[in-house]
Amino acid sequence: MSISRCTTVGRIVESGLVAVVRAASFDEAIRIVEACELGGIGAIEITLTVPGALRVIEDLAVRGGSILVGAGTVLDSETARLAILAGAQFVVSPALDAATGRLCNRYGIPWMPGAQTVRDIIEAMEQGADIVKVFPGEVLGPEFIRAVKGPLPQASLMPTGGVTLENAAEWIHAGAVALGVGGSLTKGAKTADFQSITDLARRFVEQIRKARA
Numbered sequence: 001m002s003i004s005r006c007t008t009v010g011r012i013v014e015s016g017l018v019a020v021v022r023a024a025s026f027d028e029a030i031r032i033v034e035a036c037e038l039g040g041i042g043a044i045e046i047t048l049t050v051p052g053a054l055r056v057i058e059d060l061a062v063r064g065g066s067i068l069v070g071a072g073t074v075l076d077s078e079t080a081r082l083a084i085l086a087g088a089q090f091v092v093s094p095a096l097d098a099a100t101g102r103l104c105n106r107y108g109i110p111w112m113p114g115a116q117t118v119r120d121i122i123e124a125m126e127q128g129a130d131i132v133k134v135f136p137g138e139v140l141g142p143e144f145i146r147a148v149k150g151p152l153p154q155a156s157l158m159p160t161g162g163v164t165l166e167n168a169a170e171w172i173h174a175g176a177v178a179l180g181v182g183g184s185l186t187k188g189a190k191t192a193d194f195q196s197i198t199d200l201a202r203r204f205v206e207q208i209r210k211a212r213a
Helices: 005-015 026-038 053-063 077-086 098-107 118-126 142-148 168-174 183-191 194-212
Strands: 017-021 043-047 068-072 132-134 157-159 179-181
Touching (some): 005 017, 005 068, 017 026, 017 194, 026 183, 026 194, 043 053, 053 068, 077 098, 118 132, 142 168, 157 179, 168 179, 168 194, 179 194
Parallel strands (some): 017 043, 017 179, 043 068, 132 157
16 A cells, blocks of 8 residues: 655654665565564665665565665666656655656655755755755764754755764764664675674664654
8 A cells, every 4th residue: 555755754754764775686685674674674775786676676565564665876767767666665866866856756755865065955855855865974974964954954864874873873963854774784684694684773773762862
């Protein structure tokens, strides 16, 4: 069953965490998603660098379940449309692309473009971005979000890149509405240690809950 754009965004913000999946194969991607879901993560981003990424999204969409499934590393509107048709419930891009934004708006799908400057953030908001992905997070840092929230308190910002268990609370305190977490969460997949992903997921969820409280 499809859900509304507002509901999807609300669930991402409520969860506070989007797990970014980069995997070497279809099977590995599916196992990472299953581990994240067991750990209580509410949203997953399947990057289109994953072999067979659209098939992964389609498989997860058919299965259903409690976790939201989005497409990441979407560089253009053509790819965004393919991802949406495969079942992606939200679209994430590393940079701002107006055509991708228009396409997502047309189909009522949440769009999260990447931004590196205040101008990028303002343009993304004007083009209908639901959440702006602050990327690369390890370069910009929590202080960037804290500074931006001064003149732009209405901006919904989600850092991706450089987000770890140790600094998760700092990002939330700086004003992030959610965190995009990749390698620091899913690194166990390289050695088939999917239990570690579930354990880390639980710890991330708890860190975010505590930081918000």
